[in-house]
Amino acid sequence: MKRRAVSNPLALAVLANLLMGPNHPYEIGRLLKEQGKDRDIKYNRGSLYMVVEQLAKAGFIAEHETVRDTQRPERTSYALTDAGRTELYDWMRELVSTPAQEYPSFGVALSLLVVVPPAETVELLGQRHAALTAQVDEIRDTMRQAAEQGVDWWFLIEEEYRLAVREAERTFVAGLAQRLADPEYQRMWDDFVRGRTP
Structure with missing residues (x-):
């Protein structure tokens, strides 16, 4: 298996979510839970924000917009970059085609x-x-x-x-x-x- 800049499966879910358009981490987490992805991908709010930071640092996502609302804390939405799109498809192709040694x-x-x-x-x-x-x-x-x-x-x-x-x-x-x-x-x-x- 290829060594990846961000290898957490949660990162893959974030990239896939952003394929649909810019979004902020809170909403991504809500969608993952709503869609039942939390049965296959272990995460919590802290780990989600950490993965978002790692993806941004790797150049796979970039800040899209920051919304400041007096009623709520500011929220930064992120968008998929070209490098992120390439990483998403490369990673998915590898996971689907190549059996990996897992350690249950x-x-x-x-x-x-x-x-x-x-x-x-x-x-x-x-x-x-x-x-x-x-x-x-x-x-x-x-x-x-x-x-x-x-x-x-x-x-x-x-x-x-x-x-x-x-x-x-x-x-x-x-x-x-x-x-x-x-x-x-x-x-x-x-x-x-x-x-x-x-």
Whole structure:
């Protein structure tokens, strides 16, 4: 993956928002939350303003207008620069076309799973399976409601992706729990622990 001047995914969302026209950070944050982008992009008000500063420093956005209103603090809107437009499209093309090595916390847990006794691991995986089932039901309900409201499918592709990932993980978790419940795994785990215990 290419090293970027500003690599925070929130920066990409800001660039994409400004593609529609100049805007100020407060409004960008409101739109991200309203559109449900906060499920995929972690941010708060402070991080949003910090990213805006980084993008401006990198030359990807520039101040467009500052509005002074006695009722509210002054607000500066920003516009996308030509360099920002180029960065947006280059970054998007890379993300869509090239799989990246990600480091999900569940992957870390799986790599160290042997430290937890098998019976407890099976119980914990059962809890995870139940949580995943609840998430799958919630996503399906969200998508159903959106479809009933006439929302076009391309506005729901991130929800389809979330659904596919959680369904795949749920299937994996159920199969793993079944394998770990096998008495043969318990025997191998006992031998491993005895071999490691002084």
